[in-house]
Amino acid sequence: MDIKFLTDIGFLIxxxxxxxxxxxxxSPDSARRGNAIASVGMAVAIxxxxxxxxxxxxxxxxxxxxxxxxxxxxGYLMAMKVKMTAMxxxxxxxxxxxxxxxxxxxxxxxxxxxxxxxxxxxxxIAISLSALLIGGIAFTGSMLAWFKLEEWLKDNALVLPRxxxxxxxxxxxxLAVGVYVYIQDVEAGIGLxxxxxxxxxxxxxxxxxxxxxADMPVVISLLNSFSGLSAASAGLIYGNxxxxxxxxxxxxxxxxxxxxxCNAMNRSLMNVLIGxxxxxxxxPAKKGADGLVAKEVSLNDAAIQLYYSSSVVIxxxxxxxxxxxxxVCKEIDDLLESNGxxxxxxxxxxxxxxxxxxxxxxxEADVPYPKLLDLEDANNALKNTDIAVIVGANDVVNPAALDxxxxxxxxxxxxxxxxxxxVIVLKRSMxxxxxxxxxxxxxxxxxxxxxxxxxxSLSKLVSEIKSL
Amino acid sequence: xxxxxxxxxxxxxxIYLLVFTVILGFEVISKVPTVLHTPLMSxxxxxxxxxxxxxxxxxxxxxxxxxxxxxxxxxxxxMGMVNATGGFAVTDRMLEMFKKKKKK
Numbered sequence: 239m240d241i242k243f244l245t246d247i248g249f250l251i252x253x254x255x256x257x258x259x260x261x262x263x264x265s266p267d268s269a270r271r272g273n274a275i276a277s278v279g280m281a282v283a284i285x286x287x288x289x290x291x292x293x294x295x296x297x298x299x300x301x302x303x304x305x306x307x308x309x310x311x312x313g314y315l316m317a318m319k320v321k322m323t324a325m326x327x328x329x330x331x332x333x334x335x336x337x338x339x340x341x342x343x344x345x346x347x348x349x350x351x352x353x354x355x356x357x358x359x360x361x362x363i364a365i366s367l368s369a370l371l372i373g374g375i376a377f378t379g380s381m382l383a384w385f386k387l388e389e390w391l392k393d394n395a396l397v398l399p400r401x402x403x404x405x406x407x408x409x410x411x412x413l414a415v416g417v418y419v420y421i422q423d424v425e426a427g428i429g430l431x432x433x434x435x436x437x438x439x440x441x442x443x444x445x446x447x448x449x450x451x452a453d454m455p456v457v458i459s460l461l462n463s464f465s466g467l468s469a470a471s472a473g474l475i476y477g478n479x480x481x482x483x484x485x486x487x488x489x490x491x492x493x494x495x496x497x498x499x500c501n502a503m504n505r506s507l508m509n510v511l512i513g514x515x516x517x518x519x520x521x522p523a524k525k526g527a528d529g530l531v532a533k534e535v536s537l538n539d540a541a542i543q544l545y546y547s548s549s550v551v552i553x554x555x556x557x558x559x560x561x562x563x564x565x566v567c568k569e570i571d572d573l574l575e576s577n578g579x580x581x582x583x584x585x586x587x588x589x590x591x592x593x594x595x596x597x598x599x600x601x602e603a604d605v606p607y608p609k610l611l612d613l614e615d616a617n618n619a620l621k622n623t624d625i626a627v628i629v630g631a632n633d634v635v636n637p638a639a640l641d642x643x644x645x646x647x648x649x650x651x652x653x654x655x656x657x658x659x660x661v662i663v664l665k666r667s668m669x670x671x672x673x674x675x676x677x678x679x680x681x682x683x684x685x686x687x688x689x690x691x692x693x694x695s696l697s698k699l700v701s702e703i704k705s706l
Numbered sequence: 707x708x709x710x711x712x713x714x715x716x717x718x719x720x721i722y723l724l725v726f727t728v729i730l731g732f733e734v735i736s737k738v739p740t741v742l743h744t745p746l747m748s749x750x751x752x753x754x755x756x757x758x759x760x761x762x763x764x765x766x767x768x769x770x771x772x773x774x775x776x777x778x779x780x781x782x783x784x785m786g787m788v789n790a791t792g793g794f795a796v797t798d799r800m801l802e803m804f805k806k807k808k809k810k
Contacts (some may be wrong), residue, residue, distance in 0.1 A: 256753055257734060263749050264738040270801040273749050277794035280755065287762045295767035298776060302765050305780045309758070309787025316788065317795035322803075325744060325796070332751045332793050335785040339757040342782040343764055346775050361713035462747055465754045472760040474720065482720065483727050484756035490731025491750040495743060587740055594743025601803045612740045 241291055248286030249480040255279020256484050260491065266607060283480050322602040323562055326458055326592040330384040333458070333465040337376025340468035344369035345435060347475055352428045360420065365474045367416050367434060373468035374438030379446040380461045386450055387591060396447045402511075405444055412437045449510065452556060452633070456499045456510045458592045463492025495593045502587035502613075504639075504650035532668065535686035537695075540662055541702035544570070547624035547660075549580040551616065553653055557630015557666070559590050559599060563693035567629065568603040570696060573703045582609050584616030584626075584653050586634035617654050626658035628679075630665070630692045636677045661685040664695045745800050752793025758786025 256279050262272025288302065320328045344366045350356040351363070358366070385391040398404050415434050419426040449457050466488025473481025500507050535543075544550060552571070558564060571581045583600060590596040597610055611619055620626060628635055631653075638645035639652045655661050661684050668680065668687075679685055688695055714721065738746050761782035768775035 257730060260731075260746075260750070260753075261734045263746050264735060264742065266739065266741055266804060269742055269745055269804070270798065273745070273752075273794060273797045273801060276749060276753060277790075277798075280753070280790055280794070283756070283759060284762070287759045287766075292763075292766055296770040298765050298768060298770055301776050301780050302762050302783060305761065305765070305783025306758075306787050309784040310791045312784070313788035313790065313792030314795050317792040317799060320796060322800070325748070325800075328792070328796060329748050329751055332748075332789045333754070335789045336751070336754040336757055339761055339782045339786040339789070342778045342785075343757065343760045346764055346778050346782075349774070359713070359716065361717060364713075459747065462751060462754075466750065469754045469757040469760075470724075472757050474717075476760060476763050477720065478759060478763070479720070479723055481756045481759050482723060484753050486724060486727040487731045487734075488750045488754040490728055491735045491746060494732065494735050494738075495747060498743075585740060587743075592744060593747060594740055594745070597741045598744045598800055598803075601800070607741050607804050610741060 245286040245290040252279040252283030253483045334380030336465035337373040340373030340472040369471035371438045375442040376464040378442030382446045459495035555631025561692040564603040566696040620657045623658040626655040628663045749797040755790025
């Protein structure tokens with residue numbers, strides 16, 4: 239048998255591994271096996287490409303092996319060291335690297351073309367340009383998202399006036415340059431292609447700049463999809479089916495998650511990209527719009543209520559992730575369980591900083607996943623719950639989404655925590671949430687407020703409960 | 707338009723593959739529970755490390771004196787490989803946490 243046949247079979251195996259692996263990844267029991275199968279698929283494909291016969295070039299195996307070794311070791315170490323709270327940053331970095339790799343490939347192949355070393359059809363030029371564009375956006379966009387997640391950069395630090403119009407103009411310019419490069423064919427030269435690349439990189443930054451805060455899950459999903467599509471474009475440059483399949487699958491999964499996240503916030507993708515609700519939260523007093531006053535609860539009372547209830551649902555939000563309070567949360571859970579209290583967690587799809595982030599954080603703190611309820615199950619469970627404890631969540635528990643058509647979040651699916659007999663809200667202050675809107679929940683007759691930093695309040699609750 | 711038609715004819719099989727993979731991707735992934743969103747994303751992320759294949763092709767096809775291609779290609783391989791290895795490893799780490807808890 240000749241080697242080309244074997245390596246082609248290798249790519250086929252790799253593609254099947256990806257599809258099968260992703261299929262298994264969609265169920266908790268088989269997910270780990272799915273991931274393993276996908277990684278074997280990747281390994282088979284890498285071995286295949288090492289041996290695949292080529293009709294030109296000097297192989298340069300030393301360079302290839304060096305790259306694989308360095309990348310493999312660095313990737314593995316990063317994966318072992320990263321904290322679960324930093325997962326969104328990690329995924330952003332990886333998204334960016336994939337995009338950057340596609341940009342490099344596109345650039346090198348275009349250079350070969352312009353220097354006359356290879357020929358390209360019009361279609362291949364267009365594909366290379368799309369690898370530059372999509373890969374470029376994935377690269378710089380992800381780097382910026384990473385900076386924002388690390389809080390090295392304020393969410394709206396670089397926003398220009400009329401930023402969305404600026405973005406549209408920039409995109410139009412990029413497309414115009416692209417069309418020009420395409421029409422000029424080999425005459426365009428590497429210089430113009432480089433300009434196209436630089437503009438794409440700039441667009442990536444400009445595109446992510448206005449998005450931040452609670453919208454991060456949408457951006458990360460979208461960039462994930464872009465990094466897949468850029469890999470698919472790079473695959474098209476080489477006519478490599480395997481790369482095409484892998485890239486498209488990632489593109490599809492990123493797109494699905496993007497749509498899920500947008501639905502969970504009842505907003506269109508356009509709306510998220512343009513920058514959402516506008517003003518941040520500046521809620522002043524402890525007074526509601528209609529003159530109601532939020533009622534506070536003391537630590538001691540809260541502890542007693544929790545300890546002697548029969549069922550508690552904890553609603554963790556963005557604030558819990560920021561305060562990194564998931565472990566303390568689990569401590570309370572254990573204390574309450576030891577007194578026979580049934581403790582569950584209600585998780586809104588956009589809680590945390592990337593899709594499903596909250597689940598991972600709680601899993602890391604040893605919370606078993608059957609205790610994590612999704613939106614629908616949680617709303618059913620809340621009807622028979624004694625106490626709902628809200629930790630650092632706000633907009634996802636806002637009743638206005640259901641009954642106030644004038645509210646900006648009207649129609650967004652929320653957790654109906656007010657169905658529980660009592661609600662305790664742990665909150666730093668009365669400031670409104672990301673959307674900058676009043677939350678009538680805080681003035682609800684069943685609601686009591688416990689002010690303070692989430693982690694701090696939870697720790698104090700732990701010691702109060704222990705002293706009971 | 708002529709260019710487009712020529713492109714379509716030339717790459718028909720690839721275009722078929724593209725369209726069907728899109729459909730397959732949506733079918734396979736559309737019913738993922740919330741619990742698994744992050745592992746799915748990081749797993750998919752690892753798969754987007756397939757660009758490493760392109761990087762390897764690029765370097766192998768280069769001439770041994772073409773340091774521009776070799777250098778950038780090396781960079782590409784490193785980045786693609788970090789993406790792939792890191793992605794799979796971190797996904798495994800996460801899923802292990804889910805698994806362990808279940809036995810309790």
